[in-house]
Amino acid sequence: EAGVTQFPSHSVIEKGQTVTLRCDPISGHDNLYWYRRVMGKEIKFLLHFVKESKQDESGMPNNRFLAERTGGTYSTLKVQPAELEDSGVYFCASSLLDRGANYGYTFGSGTRLTVV
Amino acid sequence: RKEVEQDPGPFNVPEGATVAFNCTYSNSASQSFFWYRQDCRKEPKLLMSVYSSGNEDGRFTAQLNRASQYISLLIRDSKLSDSATYLCVVTRMDSSYKLIFGSGTRLLVRP
Numbered sequence: 001e002a003g004v005t006q007f008p009s010h011s012v013i014e015k016g017q018t019v020t021l022r023c024d025p026i027s028g029h030d031n032l033y034w035y036r037r038v039m040g041k042e043i044k045f046l047l048h049f050v051k052e053s054k055q056d057e058s059g060m061p062n063n064r065f066l067a068e069r070t071g072g073t074y075s076t077l078k079v080q081p082a083e084l085e086d087s088g089v090y091f092c093a094s095s096l097l098d099r100g101a102n103y104g105y106t107f108g109s110g111t112r113l114t115v116v
Numbered sequence: 117r118k119e120v121e122q123d124p125g126p127f128n129v130p131e132g133a134t135v136a137f138n139c140t141y142s143n144s145a146s147q148s149f150f151w152y153r154q155d156c157r158k159e160p161k162l163l164m165s166v167y168s169s170g171n172e173d174g175r176f177t178a179q180l181n182r183a184s185q186y187i188s189l190l191i192r193d194s195k196l197s198d199s200a201t202y203l204c205v206v207t208r209m210d211s212s213y214k215l216i217f218g219s220g221t222r223l224l225v226r227p
Contacts, residue, residue, distance in 0.1 A: 035217075042120070042219040
């Protein structure tokens with residue numbers, strides 16, 4: 001079974017540019033989460049999709065971040081315009097709908113974003 | 117104050133040693149508890165869930181004290197391959213089961 005796939009694995013962009021991160025969850029996983037770890041801080045929740053619907057987006061830092069999950073399959077996270085403080089590692093995780101955190105999520109290997 | 121607090125370490129121990137990590141959480145509504153392991157520049161991976169009755173998986177033992185809001189992880193007979201960052205993680209009943217992470221405790225096992 002393919003795991004959670006994220007790309008790009010690395011992205012270096014200039015302040016003010018736009019970047020789009022993509023996450024392909026495990027097939028059949030209706031829950032999809034985005035998390036972020038900025039330098040020196042703990043991993044923090046950004047948002048949660050159930051299928052194509054945003055269930056919880058309380059962790060999104062500001063309106064420069066836009067997440068979508070069209071058709072309930074893969075998800076994208078767009079940062080526009082990027083700022084220096086957006087640098088960090090962005091993780092995606094997925095799980096079956098009836099298997100929440102108790103069974104653990106499967107994380108992707110992350111996208112390391114550097115804004116210069 | 118962070119919702120999940122951990123000693124960042126590093127804990128530097130010889131192979132074969134027993135090492136214990138502790139974690140405290142501040143939200144009494146926390147529902148589920150986990151230890152994740154994260155290797156350098158890799159994604160977090162579930163190590164084990166933590167239950168009030170305590171649970172063991174090979175060399176790893178986890179304990180939860182709900183009254184004290186305290187979680188522990190004990191690693192016996194440390195291996196070089198145990199070197200990693202150990203993340204204490206909780207979920208809350210009032211959330212969409214999102215994970216609340218501690219900053220992690222770094223373990224270095226030396227030969």
